[in-house]
Amino acid sequence: VKADSPAAAEAEAAAAAAPTGVSSSEPRRLHTPAAASWAEGVDGRVCRVQVRQRGAATLVVHVVSTETVGDLRAAIIAGGGGGGAGGAFQIRTTYPNRALEDAEGIEAAGLCPNGTVAVR
Secondary structure, eight states, X not given: OOTTSHXXXXXXXXXXXXXXXXXXXXXXXXXXXXXXXXXXXXXXXXXXXXXXXXXXXXXXXXXXXXXXXXHHHHHHHHXXXXXXXXXXXXXXXXXXXXXXOTTSBTTTTTOSSEEEEEEO
């Protein structure tokens, strides 16, 4: 593609409009309020949970190990995830595949230090 072609001009305009350093294939990163303000010496540790959504971008949510699946759900909703179902979605582990309850702890759910869940 020549630099002076209309296709090149469109590609340059699209690249200029995209946020720097972010590609559409990169997961969106979110933090629960507790993880955002977490500091060394505080109870718990920060855990990284990858959230896979059908037909939507993958999210990476940082939560504190002492938080619950309900806190993870709130972060997913606040980040625009969950398919716009207003909280009416299941959070499931990928293997073994099981539904997680909102009252279940992040660590008890096996999501710490790293975990993957699917939103359905």
